[in-house]
Amino acid sequence: MPDATFLDSTELVLNMGPQHPSTHGVLRVILKLDGEKVLGTDCVIGYLHRGVEKIAENRTYVQFNPYVDRMDYVAAVSNSLGYCLAVEKLINVEAPPRAQTVRVILTELNRIASHLLWLGTHALDIGALTPVFYCFREREEILKIFENYCGARLTTHAFRIGGLQYELYEGFEQEVKAFCDMFLPKVAEYEELLTNNRIWVKRLQNIGILTAEECKQYGVTGPVLRAAGVRWDLRKAQPYCGYEKYDFLIPTRQNGDTYDRYLVRMEEMRQSVRIIRQAVEGIPDGPAIAKVPKVLKPPMGEAYVSIEAPKGELGYYIVSDGSTQPYRVRVRPPSFVNLQALDRMVRGALIADVVAVIGTLDIVLGEVDR
Amino acid sequence: MIRAFLKRVFLVDLFEGLRVTFRNQKPKYIYTEQYPAQRPKVAERYRGAPRLNLNPETGEPLCIGCNLCALACPESLIVMTSIRDEKTKRKTMNTFLFDTSRCMFCGLCEEACPSDALELTQDFELATYTREGQIWDRKMMEEGPKPTRYKC
Ligand code: SF4
Ligand code: SF4
Numbered sequence: 001m002p003d004a005t006f007l008d009s010t011e012l013v014l015n016m017g018p019q020h021p022s023t024h025g026v027l028r029v030i031l032k033l034d035g036e037k038v039l040g041t042d043c044v045i046g047y048l049h050r051g052v053e054k055i056a057e058n059r060t061y062v063q064f065n066p067y068v069d070r071m072d073y074v075a076a077v078s079n080s081l082g083y084c085l086a087v088e089k090l091i092n093v094e095a096p097p098r099a100q101t102v103r104v105i106l107t108e109l110n111r112i113a114s115h116l117l118w119l120g121t122h123a124l125d126i127g128a129l130t131p132v133f134y135c136f137r138e139r140e141e142i143l144k145i146f147e148n149y150c151g152a153r154l155t156t157h158a159f160r161i162g163g164l165q166y167e168l169y170e171g172f173e174q175e176v177k178a179f180c181d182m183f184l185p186k187v188a189e190y191e192e193l194l195t196n197n198r199i200w201v202k203r204l205q206n207i208g209i210l211t212a213e214e215c216k217q218y219g220v221t222g223p224v225l226r227a228a229g230v231r232w233d234l235r236k237a238q239p240y241c242g243y244e245k246y247d248f249l250i251p252t253r254q255n256g257d258t259y260d261r262y263l264v265r266m267e268e269m270r271q272s273v274r275i276i277r278q279a280v281e282g283i284p285d286g287p288a289i290a291k292v293p294k295v296l297k298p299p300m301g302e303a304y305v306s307i308e309a310p311k312g313e314l315g316y317y318i319v320s321d322g323s324t325q326p327y328r329v330r331v332r333p334p335s336f337v338n339l340q341a342l343d344r345m346v347r348g349a350l351i352a353d354v355v356a357v358i359g360t361l362d363i364v365l366g367e368v369d370r
Numbered sequence: 371m372i373r374a375f376l377k378r379v380f381l382v383d384l385f386e387g388l389r390v391t392f393r394n395q396k397p398k399y400i401y402t403e404q405y406p407a408q409r410p411k412v413a414e415r416y417r418g419a420p421r422l423n424l425n426p427e428t429g430e431p432l433c434i435g436c437n438l439c440a441l442a443c444p445e446s447l448i449v450m451t452s453i454r455d456e457k458t459k460r461k462t463m464n465t466f467l468f469d470t471s472r473c474m475f476c477g478l479c480e481e482a483c484p485s486d487a488l489e490l491t492q493d494f495e496l497a498t499y500t501r502e503g504q505i506w507d508r509k510m511m512e513e514g515p516k517p518t519r520y521k522c
Binding site for chain 1: 383384386387389390394412414443444474476478481490
């Protein structure tokens with residue numbers, strides 16, 4: 001029985017957020033504290049709820065496409081890919097090879113951009129101020145490629161159902177190759193800044209451990225799962241968009257702590273560069289978009305497609321009733337599912353670790369709340 | 371063991387990080403954009419302020435009043451009316467309202483337009499002092515926004 005303190009209470013209930021700088025959006029975490037020790041947490045979400053799934057029911061399939069970019073706005077291209085693949089499955093169309101290769105290049109670039117934003121802000125939360133500037137500098141190069149390709153930097157609306165709307169611009173290959181050459185030494189530079197830094201290591205090692213078993217129970221996917229030692233990546237497990245053609249590794253670690261998740265993501269960036277290099281070498285010629293009717297009326301039925309987004313498994317479940325508008329769209333967002341594990345990860349830890357764990361989960365609140 | 375201890379004592383890990391920061395301090399890496407004196411150059415395909423193009427030779431609007439852009443827009447923010455021209459018996463655009471405050475610049479309207487009349491241009495300065503100012507009429511759509519240019 002702990003000593004009774006002020007007014008006979010030993011527990012303190014503290015609100016973290018909704019506008020706390022370390023929550024990467026508007027998330028409110030109610031912490032139950034005993035001194036500095038966290039006894040339990042309660043996440044209050046929904047501040048960014050826009051009803052995307054409901055909006056889908058009032059839009060045609062083509063019209064809904066720009067909305068998916070606004071869920072995980074850090075990785076808009078991945079969202080778009082997932083949605084397009086799901087509708088393509090529904091109408092039984094496959095994107096031409098040229099479109100598939102370009103899709104792979106753009107989604108992998110987006111994975112790097114997403115991980116860079118994660119690395120910068122995560123380091124910022126821990127107290128390392130420098131990496132965020134370098135990360136944003138490199139991310140800018142990716143956003144420039146996106147802007148040149150499709151005219152927008154963040155909410156790109158890059159893909160269309162059946163393929164691509166935009167042809168590659170002059171000099172796309174050279175720019176992507178130049179980025180790859182420029183980027184690999186930069187990853188080494190980030191590692192030099194952080195990997196051995198004693199503050200970084202002390203703040204991250206053995207913090208927020210999630211074992212493989214617990215990951216599976218919570219349905220956690222993505223780098224969080226791989227850091228716990230499970231070799232599971234949808235790009236290998238159920239290849240889409242021709243990922244089976246590329247040679248890359250799935251980085252895994254054993255401990256499942258925050259430090260391992262950091263190392264897994266760093267390695268993932270290198271593997272993404274590897275995929276991009278292979279893909280950009282052989283962009284096939286041909287049409288960029290398959291033949292898709294102007295008025296899209298998928299047959300009655302349902303389709304579920306999941307892809308490996310930067311944050312984990314991103315799934316789209318679409319039910320069609322044969323009309324031009326979907327009957328129901330359900331999104332399985334990785335951030336939402338991963339956020340569940342927060343309570344398990346911070347129970348018994350210190351309050352400062354909550355910040356580290358929220359950072360390492362790599363959540364985007366736009367996707368959690370939809 | 372001793373190596374690790376010495377490394378700890380002499381703060382090797384911290385100096386390694388500092389080396390990176392110093393490497394990045396070359397003046398040629400500094401990049402500051404002097405907006406608004408110096409405007410950033412946006413990409414050719416940039417989706418910015420909408421514009422209704424005129425036929426460069428005759429100055430007539432290219433729009434044929436087909437209403438396809440309004441139908442394509444997910445936000446239904448384009449409202450246009452057309453009248454039948456008595457002389458040529460063709461439909462022409464009469465009024466055109468475009469609510470930029472609700473637009474997400476997805477480009478679907480531009481893709482739907484059969485006559486290349488509607489275009490999302492490279493202008494990106496869309497701020498106005500009033501909410502009503504965000505709703506553009508036909509005149510505004512044809513002339514484009516006129517942001518203040520500063521001399522510096
Ligand atoms: S850009 Fe998109 S949201 Fe804006 S008017 Fe065109 S279709 Fe509508
Ligand atoms: S789609 Fe083009 S031509 Fe048709 S009404 Fe709109 S702007 Fe005019």
